[in-house]
Amino acid sequence: SQQGEEDPQALSIQEGENATMNCSYKTSINNLQWYRQNSGRGLVHLILIRSNEREKHSGRLRVTLDTSKKSSSLLITASRAADTASYFCATINQAGTALIFGKGTTLSVSS
Amino acid sequence: DARVTQTPRDKVTEMGQEVTMRCQPILGHNTVFWYRQTMMQGLELLAYFRNRAPLDDSGMPKDRFSAEMPDATLATLKIQPSEPRDSAVYFCASGFGGETQYFGPGTRLLVL
Numbered sequence: 001s002q003q004g005e006e007d008p009q010a011l012s013i014q015e016g017e018n019a020t021m022n023c024s025y026k027t028s029i030n031n032l033q034w035y036r037q038n039s040g041r042g043l044v045h046l047i048l049i050r051s052n053e054r055e056k057h058s059g060r061l062r063v064t065l066d067t068s069k070k071s072s073s074l075l076i077t078a079s080r081a082a083d084t085a086s087y088f089c090a091t092i093n094q095a096g097t098a099l100i101f102g103k104g105t106t107l108s109v110s111s
Numbered sequence: 112d113a114r115v116t117q118t119p120r121d122k123v124t125e126m127g128q129e130v131t132m133r134c135q136p137i138l139g140h141n142t143v144f145w146y147r148q149t150m151m152q153g154l155e156l157l158a159y160f161r162n163r164a165p166l167d168d169s170g171m172p173k174d175r176f177s178a179e180m181p182d183a184t185l186a187t188l189k190i191q192p193s194e195p196r197d198s199a200v201y202f203c204a205s206g207f208g209g210e211t212q213y214f215g216p217g218t219r220l221l222v223l
Contacts, residue, residue, distance in 0.1 A: 030209060042115075042202055042214030043154075088154065092209035097166055098144060099212060103153040 004032070004072075004089040004102040012108045019076040021105040023089030024069075032065055032072050033090045033099065043088065043101075046074075079109045113137045115215035117203050123221045129191040132218045134203030135184055143186045144212060145171075145178055146202040154202075160186065161208070193222045 004025040013019050023032070031050045035043040049056045049065045049072065056063045062075040076083055086106045090099040116135045124130055136143045144159040158168035158178040168178060175194070180186045190197055198221050206212040 033211065042216050043204075043212075045211045045213070048211060090212075093156075095167070097142070097161065097208055098156055098159050099209060100156065101146075101154040 004091050004100070006087070006089055006102045006105040008105060009103070010106045010108070012110070013079055015080055015109055015111045017079055017109075019079050019083070019107055019109070021074045021087050021107070023072045023074070023102060025072075025089075025091045026070065027091075027094070029067070029091050030096070031092065034061075034063060034072075034074050035088045035090060035101070037086045037088065037104070039085070046087075076107075079107075081109050081111045083107060084109045113213075115203055115205055115213050117201075117215035117218050119218055120216060121219045121221075123223065124193055125223050126194055127192040128222075129189065130193045130197075130220060130222075132188045132201050132203075132220075134186040134188075134215055136186060136203070136205030137213055138184070140205035140207060140213070142166075142206055142208055143180060144204040144206075145186070145188050146204065147199045148202060148217075149199045157188070157201075190220075193220075195222045198222050 004023045007022045033048045034046045037043045060077045065072045086104040088101045088104045090101045118133045142161045145157040148154045157171040160180045163180040177189045200217045202217045204212040204214045
């Protein structure tokens with residue numbers, strides 16, 4: 001399976017703290033993507049990092065990619081209650097035609 | 112602001128009934144995906160289309176599920192007959208292959 005696997009499964013932090021989620025995958029990739037899902041809603045794309053990139057930033061988000069370790073991390077800095085959601089990493093399938101999602105990390109940020 | 116739309120948003124039905132879910136992808140996107148999400152299995156890819164042609168439906172139970180894309184503005188997912196184990200949230204997404212996908216709000220299905 002090329003499914004990415006997120007770690008930890010659940011994370012609880014206080015507002016203002018940083019949250020780090022990790023994703024491991026099994027085969028070579030062209031890109032890796034992170035998505036957020038608020039309760040009862042569809043997934044929303046956060047950031048895409050390509051295999052030739054090591055780090056990417058978007059606002060309070062920082063994504064790293066280590067292709068040698070087949071792993072990625074998503075860092076949310078200065079977290080807010082509104083960041084409470086599930087976060088998924090996604091990698092492309094063998095045919096290169098579709099994304100396969102992991103089971104996600106559930107982040108809870110309390111004020 | 113282009114969005115993927117799905118109807119219905121919620122569906123409650125009895126076992127054995129036919130269920131049809133509809134999706135309007137973002138105009139111009141060449142790939143449409145159907146996913147199913149449950150607590151136990153997470154997000155499962157059921158089927159997807161590129162330029163309206165089915166590319167892969169290996170994630171879908173063939174005996175009761177069917178997916179079609181009659182035109183560029185409509186994708187459908189049918190379950191006939193429905194079973195309680197089909198209860199889940201079904202998402203449609205559109206995009207370009209392995210690039211960013213844009214998800215609809217989902218159809219929450221409950222089969223009694």
